[in-house]
Amino acid sequence: NMVTIAPERLQTIGVRFEEATRHPLARTIRTVGRVEIDERRLARVNIKFEGWIEDLRVSAIGDHVKQHQILFTIYSPDLVATQEEYLLALQGIRDLGESEFQEVARGAKNLLEATRRRFQFWDITEDHIHDLERTGTVLRTLPIHSPITGTVLKMEARAGTHVTPGTELYLIANLSQIWIMADIFEYELSLIHVGQQAKVTLSYDPETQLTGTVGFIYPTLDPQTRTAKVRFEVKNPQETLKPGMYANVNLTVPLGTQLAIPRDAVLKTGERQIVFIHHGGGTLEWRNVTLGVQTDDWVEVLEGVKEGDHIVTSANFLIDSESQ
Known part of the structure; x- marks a missing residue:
């Protein structure tokens, strides 16, 4: 030798x-991932009663909305009738509370509770119920609010449209944090664990550098590519990354x-x-x-x-x- x-x-x-x-x-794992919406920051807006959209406040895909912002108002004969029933039951309890006719008073109380449950099933807020009790005024239309802060990605609401329960009227996503779904080869999976940080860059914008965190390692392997999906969670405050984009992911793993x-x-x-x-x-x-x-x-x-x-x-x- x-x-x-x-x-x-x-x-x-x-x-x-x-x-x-x-x-x-240290081993550097390099891959390319696809930007996707964080499903935990996605809201679908629908209603649980029949009605007609009247005042459309948010009217375009791409509009940015704040949480609790009014999206539209809706007129529903069922909702109007239920408000009237609620006020009648409330007045009945007040009038019959001290009455010797306890069965009648109990019936009014049961009607009030049943009407309140109907409001709850329809996702009518407690604030609206309290306003109804305080003012005694039936609202002809009900405002529907955005459940989250985000961007309108899909919209089916139109002024004057008749809508039925379950119709998806808005799809709203908060893009301030997104997911990047990347494919990792099976021989590299043992080096990856939840919580690791990775550098995220864009081929067409080298100046942009973000930090991603391994949020989930999917439990199945693609038999054709011998890769598994790994989800990186990336804060995206300026909404630089948009769903559908591709991003480069570099993950450096210390090996001792x-x-x-x-x-x-x-x-x-x-x-x-x-x-x-x-x-x-x-x-x-x-x-x-x-x-x-x-x-x-x-x-x-x-x-x-x-x-x-x-x-x-x-x-x-x-x-x-x-x-x-």
Whole structure:
């Protein structure tokens, strides 16, 4: 396993040496992901009673709305009738509260409770019920509010339109935090865990750099691509990232401090991987090595090299040809 080459010749062919030492290793996983809406920040606006849209306040896809902002008002004969029933039951309780006819008073109370439950089933707010009790005034139309702050992505509401229970009138998403869905190869999955941070960049806008956090690792693997979906959660306060865009994701995983040598020091010959050890005076020894984790610049050595060995890091091929 020994080769002797004159020191002058080693210098001529550009041989360089480096001592094998322990290095902090890190593996960078690079992938491309697709920007998607954070499903936890998505709201679908519909109603649970029949009616007609009257005053349409938010009328275009792309409009930005605040939480509790009025989207539209709706006229519903059922809602008007229920408000009237509620006021009658409330007045009945007030009039019959001290009455000797307890069955009548109890009936009024039951009607009030049943009407209140109907309001609750229709998602009528407690504030509206309290206003009804306080003013005694039946509202002809009811305002429907946005449940979240966000952007209108879909809208089916039109002024004058008759709507039925369950009709989706608005789809609103808060894009201040989004998801990036990326494919990770199965051999890299063991390096990834929830909570890790990654750098997110855009190919067409290199100046934009965001930080993503691994939020979920999906439990299934695509049998064709041998990849699993990993969800990165990214704060997007300026809404720079928009659903449907593609983004570059770089995730650096620390691997601890290991005995490592430069990748260029390893010479691959068929199934073997060898390195040259310099013992001084032009005496070189080649050794088979067993390698571990590889990074962009370094490779972990499991067997064949010990700490302090002087490793040839360049011109390996020339040394190999000189030794033939």
